[in-house]
Amino acid sequence: LPQEFELARPVLQTIERAGYEAYFVGGSVRDTILGKPIHDVDIATSAYPDEIKHLFKRTVDTGIEHGTVMILDHGTGYETTTFRSESTYTDFRRPDQVTFVRSLAEDLKRRDFTINALAMRENGEVIDLFNGLQDLQQRQIRAVGNPQERFHEDALRMMRAVRFASQLDFTIVPETEAAITAHAELLTKIAVERTQVELLKLLEGATPQRGLKPFMATNLWRYCPEFAEQEPALTRLTTSLTQGVADETTAWTLLACAFGLVPAAIGPFLKQWKTSNQTIAAVQTATAAANALQAGELSAWQLYQCGSELLPVANAVAVILGAPDRQTDLLAAWQALPLKAKKQLAATGRDLMQAGIQPGPQLGDLLKQLEYQVVTGQLPNDQAALTQHALDLANLK
Ligand code: ATP
Ligand code: MG
16 A cells, blocks of 8 residues: 555544444545556545534535535545535536435446446455456556436536546547537536646646547537637647647646637637636746747847746747757756846836935836847946936937
8 A cells, every 4th residue: 555545543443432433535546556656545424414424523514515524634635525426417517406425336426437436445455346456457447337318417527538548548438539529518517626626637647649649530620718829730639749848837837838829819818718817827827939940040039038937838838849958058048148147237117216316107118128128238237327317218218
């Protein structure tokens, strides 16, 4: 057993000593059997939330209406969820009601894929009611039960299928893939924020082509915001994206470049996906730089605007789209810039005011011009020279 499970064993033992059942479930069981590192340990139990809270000194109600209580034990939090069955879904996304049950089998039945429906006892024994072990062995994703029903119940599962394919380097079994094709349009019922999480995990996965191929083949892509016109670009990515991108900013920058979005189109595109304004700003800067890198002409000003954080993003995207890797010399060129941040400018607003320039919007404009001229090597970063230049500019007006 991995260290994380060893540490959690006493928690399961405590629940069992009180007469309930408790198992490790979900991704951590799957990843342990695959020999992959695990992040969070999830526990399923026959005990009700109140019963769990009586057994442990320190708990947090993280999702008590769904049956989830976090048990705090030696600095680690364990999400502990009461066995439940999810019966009727009327809006394609969440069960109308959560019913707590006392049977593990009921709980495993409501899970999405056989590889995610394994349970493990505290002694390491695996409970495998749906041949999840065989599917793990054969590296395939298969819906638990009738795939048509399962995607109709919860359309997000379709995006989960393609993201697990990418993360695990698995294929989706034909019957499950056919059911996704049949229900792809239901993706429009899912909150875009939830689709976004799965899309990003797909693009960040170890083998994104593995996820992108069924994402295209099943038509899921057609029901993603702003993707409808992008079939050629997305299809190209299914061969060019040979490894996962590093982060969210890289993922969106890649899509913006691959789609050929003009600068003014990036904000509206990302707004549809409900990303943060901070992400939008970063993607705009990185996209301009990635396009410039592909054209072989990144300016000093773009180097400066990207900074050491966005340069690797722009470079990674340009490389995916066929440009040579310039990571090392780009960072060296950035290092050699006369200015790396605005606060390093030798003249401040106060300096300019002391030289007689009026406060107001024009002061900001002047500082911006000074910043630009220093970065592009037209002026030295020297207080006297900058102040004099500002006065010259102000007098020209
Ligand atoms: P990850 O490594 O990304 O955390 P995971 O398999 O643990 O993968 P989670 O989203 O953390 O995925 O969900 C935990 C478990 O809950 C899953 O393994 C699965 O059994 C179940 N599950 C999660 N989402 C759904 C869903 N939409 N429908 C059915 N079961 C689900
Ligand atoms: Mg998980």
